[in-house]
Amino acid sequence: VGQAFARLLSKKQKAYPFRIVAIHTLRHGTAYESGEFGPTAGSIDEFLEKARPEIVCELTPLNPESGEPAITYIQKAFERGAHVVTANKGPIAFAFHDLEQSALQMGVQFRFESTCMDGAPVFNKVRNNLPGVSVLGFTGVLNSTSKVVLAALRRGATWEDGIREAQSMGIAEADPSYDLEGWDSAAKTAALANVLMDARTTPLQVERKGIAGVTPQQMQALAAERKTIALVSRGERLDHGVRLSVQPEILEETNLLGVIQGTSNLLLLHTDLMGTVGTVSIDPGVDQTAYGVFSDTVDIARSI
Amino acid sequence: VGQAFARLLSKKQKAYPFRIVAIHTLRHGTAYESGEFGPTAGSIDEFLEKARPEIVCELTPLNPESGEPAITYIQKAFERGAHVVTANKGPIAFAFHDLEQSALQMGVQFRFESTCMDGAPVFNKVRNNLPGVSVLGFTGVLNSTSKVVLAALRRGATWEDGIREAQSMGIAEADPSYDLEGWDSAAKTAALANVLMDARTTPLQVERKGIAGVTPQQMQALAAERKTIALVSRGERLDHGVRLSVQPEILEETNLLGVIQGTSNLLLLHTDLMGTVGTVSIDPGVDQTAYGVFSDTVDIARSI
Numbered sequence: 001v002g003q004a005f006a007r008l009l010s011k012k013q014k015a016y017p018f019r020i021v022a023i024h025t026l027r028h029g030t031a032y033e034s035g036e037f038g039p040t041a042g043s044i045d046e047f048l049e050k051a052r053p054e055i056v057c058e059l060t061p062l063n064p065e066s067g068e069p070a071i072t073y074i075q076k077a078f079e080r081g082a083h084v085v086t087a088n089k090g091p092i093a094f095a096f097h098d099l100e101q102s103a104l105q106m107g108v109q110f111r112f113e114s115t116c117m118d119g120a121p122v123f124n125k126v127r128n129n130l131p132g133v134s135v136l137g138f139t140g141v142l143n144s145t146s147k148v149v150l151a152a153l154r155r156g157a158t159w160e161d162g163i164r165e166a167q168s169m170g171i172a173e174a175d176p177s178y179d180l181e182g183w184d185s186a187a188k189t190a191a192l193a194n195v196l197m198d199a200r201t202t203p204l205q206v207e208r209k210g211i212a213g214v215t216p217q218q219m220q221a222l223a224a225e226r227k228t229i230a231l232v233s234r235g236e237r238l239d240h241g242v243r244l245s246v247q248p249e250i251l252e253e254t255n256l257l258g259v260i261q262g263t264s265n266l267l268l269l270h271t272d273l274m275g276t277v278g279t280v281s282i283d284p285g286v287d288q289t290a291y292g293v294f295s296d297t298v299d300i301a302r303s304i
Numbered sequence: 305v306g307q308a309f310a311r312l313l314s315k316k317q318k319a320y321p322f323r324i325v326a327i328h329t330l331r332h333g334t335a336y337e338s339g340e341f342g343p344t345a346g347s348i349d350e351f352l353e354k355a356r357p358e359i360v361c362e363l364t365p366l367n368p369e370s371g372e373p374a375i376t377y378i379q380k381a382f383e384r385g386a387h388v389v390t391a392n393k394g395p396i397a398f399a400f401h402d403l404e405q406s407a408l409q410m411g412v413q414f415r416f417e418s419t420c421m422d423g424a425p426v427f428n429k430v431r432n433n434l435p436g437v438s439v440l441g442f443t444g445v446l447n448s449t450s451k452v453v454l455a456a457l458r459r460g461a462t463w464e465d466g467i468r469e470a471q472s473m474g475i476a477e478a479d480p481s482y483d484l485e486g487w488d489s490a491a492k493t494a495a496l497a498n499v500l501m502d503a504r505t506t507p508l509q510v511e512r513k514g515i516a517g518v519t520p521q522q523m524q525a526l527a528a529e530r531k532t533i534a535l536v537s538r539g540e541r542l543d544h545g546v547r548l549s550v551q552p553e554i555l556e557e558t559n560l561l562g563v564i565q566g567t568s569n570l571l572l573l574h575t576d577l578m579g580t581v582g583t584v585s586i587d588p589g590v591d592q593t594a595y596g597v598f599s600d601t602v603d604i605a606r607s608i
Contacts, residue, residue: 008577012436120581121433128432129425131602132316254563256584268586273312273595275588277424280560282572282580291577298435
């Protein structure tokens with residue numbers, strides 16, 4: 001994502017003249033304005049002190065159980081008065097309320113469009129285009145690995161085939177259990193609820209059931225009845241708090257939630273004034289995730 | 305739409321303190337700030353002169369063959385330095401380029417979110433959330449009457465049944481030919497192309513074929529093969545100009561374009577940086593159209 005983002009910044013340099021003041025990586029070292037990569041900075045504090053960025057784009061790998069170290073990095077950026085864009089769902093799923101409070105206190109902006117739908121407008125859509133609207137709930141199919149595995153089972157392939165296919169597409173980890181047990185969807189569900197419904201929750205509070213119990217036989221029997229299964233994320237605002245769930249749902253095969261395949265995503269927002277309105281993203285990849293980071297960066301630049 | 309918009313303004317008065325300075329209607333007369341409806345103003349000029357609005361919300365009925373009288377009304381509002389919101393697709397389909405130039409010259413804003421998807425974010429999404437993106441094309445299913453009639457034929461009902469059903473839902477006119485011959489879709493296609501692709505076209509330039517030739521027998525035969533038909537709008541940017549079409553397309557019944565039913569709408573934008581990203585709106589009605597006008601009005605207020 002970082003490399004795709006750098007390419008995009010370069011391509012759009014004329015219309016959007018952002019300047020990269022420093023790049024900090026775990027494996028390739030740290031570069032400051034001189035341009036050459038040198039040894040990795042000793043700490044994030046040292047890096048931020050030398051780099052003095054106006055906007056920090058945080059793209060570290062996710063620790064799915066805590067959202068760290070991204071949460072700490074983002075807090076440190078806020079403490080120095082930098083705006084932050086993250087493509088990392090962990091901080092939004094685990095610590096959105098605290099991070100938002102820190103940003104508010106420091107008078108800086110915080111953006112995270114790429115965290116739930118690979119860069120398609122969701123959070124910025126609600127912020128910029130749905131004034132006065134209250135999000136009452138949402139329904140989404142947001143996990144790619146589950147879609148690929150379920151489609152494989154449906155056409156008679158094995159679990160192993162499905163997982164290998166997802167891995168060869170670059171969307172499933174060596175250990176795909178994070179996706180298949182619903183944790184990825186739960187993190188996105190918690191993130192959406194935190195931002196859109198002020199839920200102050202974490203993925204641990206999401207009722208969660210993955211697709212591990214689905215068998216090839218079941219998928220093929222459902223196909224014969226023109227039905228299918230999708231791993232569906234749901235959020236609902238209650239009188240007190242929210243109800244959040246991730247679970248496999250049996251659907252008519254023509255159900256909108258059931259026809260979204262591969263890395264494509266769908267998120268429907270249930271609102272008070274605009275009814276049910278949604279975003280769909282078809283086959284997004286790393287370039288789209290990078291675009292989400294870019295659009296967030298522009299959104300911040302417009303607001304300052 | 306006007307009444308729903310007035311209710312919405314009243315409901316959101318506290319957070320969005322817009323003031324209605326005057327209301328001009330064909331049937332119910334004209335009201336100025338005093339509040340009472342009196343005789344209808346003699347002309348749009350007389351009305352604008354007395355009302356002196358900052359923002360004009362234009363919600364007149366569509367003349368599908370010309371976009372008038374809305375185009376003239378909007379021009380007159382611009383000439384007086386008023387911003388304009390319209391829910392009327394005619395002006396956008398027939399005269400967007402001229403209107404936009406007039407708005408630019410006068411330094412005023414022009415918004416029209418409700419014209420193609422009943423208020424769901426499309427134009428404001430591109431404007432506010434997709435910076436730097438070029439729209440290369442689009443694919444949409446945007447006409448409700450066609451969806452209702454095709455669904456009726458598919459389940460074995462007659463053309464007359466389908467049309468009556470659409471009429472009872474309040475979405476088809478007494479003469480439904482405007483919808484069924486594809487003119488409504490062509491107007492939306494031209495409007496989308498004018499705004500998103502600078503096409504400077506009109507509905508007359510859209511290759512257009514309606515659903516009038518589809519028979520109940522054909523729809524049922526397709527259903528047996530797990531196929532369906534949808535009236536699809538397509539736009540494509542060419543080296544010189546654009547190619548625009550509206551036609552019935554035979555689709556797998558699980559195709560995303562085929563599963564959108566009733567008044568629900570789907571529009572996919574094909575872009576350079578964000579791949580294919582779309583908006584879906586489920587069962588919108590007059591309250592959502594009014595919300596689109598409201599969101600446009602807020603968007604203008606934010607920019608001035």
